[in-house]
Amino acid sequence: MKKPSLSFVIPCLNEEKTLSFVLDKIQKIRKEELKDYLTEIVVSDNSSTDKSVEIAESFGATVVHCKTRGYGAALDFGIKNSSCEYVIFADADDTYDFLESPKLFFEAIKGYDLVIGNRLNGNLKKKAMPFLHRYVGTPILNSIINFLYAKKDNKIKDCNSGFRCFRKDAYLNWNISGTGMEFASEMLVKALINNSRISHVPVTLYPDHAERTPHLKTWRDGMRHLLQILVESPKLFHNVGMSLFIPSIIGILIGWIFGPIQINKFSVFGTHTMLILLFSGVIGISIFGIGLGLSVTKNNLPKLYKLLVNLSEDKLFWFSVLVFLISIAFILSLFFLWADHGFSNIDFTKDTVFFIAIGTFGIEIISTIIYSHLIKRIKG
Secondary structure, three states, X not given: OOOOOEEEEEEEOOOOOOHHHHHHHHHHHHHOOOOOOOEEEEEEEOOOOOOHHHHHHHOOOEEEEOOOOOHHHHHHHHHHOOOOOEEEEOOOOOOEOHHHHXXXXXXXXXXXXXXXXXXXXXXXXXXXXXXHHHHHHHHHHHHHHHHHHOOOOOOOOOOOOOOEEEEHHHHHHHOOOOOOOOHHHHHHHHHHHOOOOEEEEEEEEOOOOOOOOOOOOHHHHHHHHHXXXXXXXXXXXXXXXXXXXXXXXXXXXXXXXXXXXXXXXXXXXXXXXXXXXXXXXXXXXXXXXXXXXXXXXOOOOXXXXXXXXXXXXXXXXXXXXXXXXXXXXXXXXXXXXXXXXXXXXXXXXXXXXXXXXXXXXXXXXHHHHHHHHHHHHHHO
């Protein structure tokens, strides 16, 4: 039976201070624990201006040159230019111990599509991970990914780990497009969407070498990860948006017909309640609209998104005209109501809130749907 092969892929941008440590470890395990397996080293250079390329070549690595800048771009380019069945990647900064890579590989060949080196249950060296990353950023992102995409028996334990082993053919099927640090989150999300088998093994994380400047930018890259996680889940925006909008419109209608209602010491469904619900409804439509825009290029959509995105142009036109006319009619009703009272200073606050709410909601809905169709045309 043919044994599986393994490519070590290392993204590299000016890593001359640490690259030799990493390559030396890889060569050691290739000669010892992995001596019976076909292996290779691929260094994906991202336009280094120091001696990184020369160092990589001196260790016998295959150097490929990725012209697109970014962590994700370099990794993707290196992976696609590798020639083995399995791939292991980690940074060239020597924070991950490549001497531990065989245990990721041996776990992967048991039948897993992706094996993640779990730093949180491994040996986390002092000062290896900032407090915010350890106790805030990574746990929160773990929770969001698992809530949106994971099944009970396939949870992500360390979404920000940069030490991973996976089948190359599975990776190619995931169609990852991120070029920056968000690449790491996109890989997990798309692996989960594709029902890939995922496992974890504990690994050691070391602090950066004192003389090296880290590439990671906490807040910028954290936001990139969050956006990348959310972009694959239009359903979240659909559910949150509708859960805000539907109770808001119902509450405003109740307030207009029956309000205010006295419940013990509290007066509800009066003008103040209606204004709060108007604000909530607008937020709900806005959130719903974000998901609708994302839906243009996604599959497995909620039925309402699918219906709106696939509206034919004639139906879109007449629906827009109808909703627009209804919205304008409600707004104009305020003017006629005021005129009917001789343009005097009368109190019809509830009517004002109700008519403006209906008009605003209608215009917002039309704008959201038309915007999604504009995106659809841009995407082609």
